[in-house]
Amino acid sequence: MGGIDVGTGGGKRRTLDSEINMIPMIDLLMVTISFLLITAVWTHMARVNASAQVPGKEDPTVTPPPPKKQLHVEMRTSDKFVLLWKTGNTTINSVDVPRQDVIVKVGTTDVVRFPDLADRIEAEWKTNGEHQLAEDKDFDTAVLHTDNKTEYKFIVAVIDAIYKAKRDLTVNGKTERVTAFNVSFAVN
Amino acid sequence: MAIHEISHHSEVLREPGRRLMHHVGLEFVEKKISGGGHRATNAGLSLTSMIDFLVVTVVFLLMSFSTSGEIPIAKGVTLPRVENAEDMLDAPMVAINGSQILVDGVSAGNTGAIESSDRLQKIDELFNILKAKHDLWLSTHQGKPSPGVVVLQVDQNVKAIVVKSVFQTAAFAGFPNVSFMVDIIPRSSH
Numbered sequence: 001m002g003g004i005d006v007g008t009g010g011g012k013r014r015t016l017d018s019e020i021n022m023i024p025m026i027d028l029l030m031v032t033i034s035f036l037l038i039t040a041v042w043t044h045m046a047r048v049n050a051s052a053q054v055p056g057k058e059d060p061t062v063t064p065p066p067p068k069k070q071l072h073v074e075m076r077t078s079d080k081f082v083l084l085w086k087t088g089n090t091t092i093n094s095v096d097v098p099r100q101d102v103i104v105k106v107g108t109t110d111v112v113r114f115p116d117l118a119d120r121i122e123a124e125w126k127t128n129g130e131h132q133l134a135e136d137k138d139f140d141t142a143v144l145h146t147d148n149k150t151e152y153k154f155i156v157a158v159i160d161a162i163y164k165a166k167r168d169l170t171v172n173g174k175t176e177r178v179t180a181f182n183v184s185f186a187v188n
Numbered sequence: 189m190a191i192h193e194i195s196h197h198s199e200v201l202r203e204p205g206r207r208l209m210h211h212v213g214l215e216f217v218e219k220k221i222s223g224g225g226h227r228a229t230n231a232g233l234s235l236t237s238m239i240d241f242l243v244v245t246v247v248f249l250l251m252s253f254s255t256s257g258e259i260p261i262a263k264g265v266t267l268p269r270v271e272n273a274e275d276m277l278d279a280p281m282v283a284i285n286g287s288q289i290l291v292d293g294v295s296a297g298n299t300g301a302i303e304s305s306d307r308l309q310k311i312d313e314l315f316n317i318l319k320a321k322h323d324l325w326l327s328t329h330q331g332k333p334s335p336g337v338v339v340l341q342v343d344q345n346v347k348a349i350v351v352k353s354v355f356q357t358a359a360f361a362g363f364p365n366v367s368f369m370v371d372i373i374p375r376s377s378h
Contacts, residue, residue, distance in 0.1 A: 022235055022239070025239070026235075026238075026239065026242065029239070029242040029243065029246055030242070032246050032249075033242065033245050033246055033249065036246070036249035036250065036253060037249065039253070040249060040252065040253070041254045044372055045259050045261075045267075045276050045369055045370070045371065045372070046270075046273030046274060046275060046276060046369075046370055046371070046372040047273060047274055047275075047276055047277065047339060047367035047368060047369055047370060048270060048272070048273050048274070048367065048368045048370055049274065049365065049366070049367050049368075050355075050365075050366050050367075050368065051364055051365050051366070052355050052356065052358070052359035052364045052365075052366060106269065106373075108266065109266055109267075109268070109269060109344065109371070110344065111268075111269045111373065112268070113271075146348045147348065148306055148308075148347065148348050148349035148352070149347060149348065149349075150347070150348040151344065151345050151346070151347060151348070152268065152342045152343065152344055152345065152346045152347070152348065152351055153268040153344035153345065155348060155351065156268040156270055156344075156368055156370060157268070157270070159270075159368070160270040160271055160272050160273075163270075163272035163273075164271070164272055179272065185352075185355060185366070187308065187352045187355050187356045187359070188308070
């Protein structure tokens with residue numbers, strides 16, 4: 001048993017060589033470990049945001065705001081992505097990015113990534129993005145267009161590539177790194 | 189009589205020192221315990237390293253402890269993995285596995301008709317359940333605007349047309365902001 005040796009007491013005084021009982025301490029540690037192991041969460045889930053761009057009826061009483069410049073990411077063919085900067089229906093510029101799927105098998109899951117697309121989107125935002133200042137509370141919007149046959153894992157991989165572009169955002173004097181784009185998913 | 193008692197005790201009282209089990213009268217036991225020329229079988233266990241290990245384990249588990257608990261994932265759903273994601277939030281959960289659509293574990297339609305027609309469709313069952321949830325939220329949070337957020341748990345192999353249909357239905361039911369639930373992976377050096 002563990003103890004603390006502080007020498008022996010002299011004469012009739014109580015001995016100073018006392019032992020600390022370790023059993024309750026070890027019991028407590030064991031119970032704490034058991035509790036924490038049982039309640040532990042080993043899988044950490046996360047989310048990626050997207051807002052719906054759903055066609056709807058126009059309200060004649062409301063004046064629509066002037067159209068904003070948006071990045072449209074088109075994923076309609078198997079060989080390339082098309083990046084279009086548009087204001088309303090007017091195309092400002094267009095870039096083709098060759099599609100190179102990087103698929104890594106992790107267990108039973110296929111992890112899909114588009115590193116070239118992510119780099120290109122980041123470069124496009126740095127060149128054409130309108131909300132780059134840390135004090136600017138608005139975000140640029142990226143609209144994702146896909147065909148109907150595309151599998152979900154590829155859609156999420158493109159959203160992941162869009163979210164790779166990061167910027168600073170200062171709120172109440174505190175600056176943090178946030179995603180440069182808000183993503184909309186075109187449902188048409 | 190008294191002298192006899194003192195002399196008796198003088199045999200019992202001995203100087204303090206290392207005398208492990210030497211008072212045991214049986215010689216073969218003494219030999220066994222002290223090793224008898226071999227390595228002693230009576231080994232001491234150092235508690236210091238054990239307590240160190242337990243403390244480190246407790247600290248690690250406390251650091252990784254989460255009070256939010258585990259989010260249940262619907263059967264048959266394999267989530268895609270991404271690098272750039274945000275923390276989960278509390279919102280109605282719509283799960284799409286190979287063939288079924290579930291809202292918080294309750295069946296809300298199936299995907300077969302959408303996949304076979306290859307056309308964007310409003311899923312009535314899903315719409316009714318989500319609309320009821322949206323109305324309930326508005327009635328319990330008087331005067332507050334609805335966040336309109338729904339979390340989609342979608343199997344990685346589901347076709348885009350199904351995702352679009354669920355997305356559109358959710359938007360019509362008052363949930364235009366969708367969060368796709370994903371499994372997070374560490375960022376690559378790229």
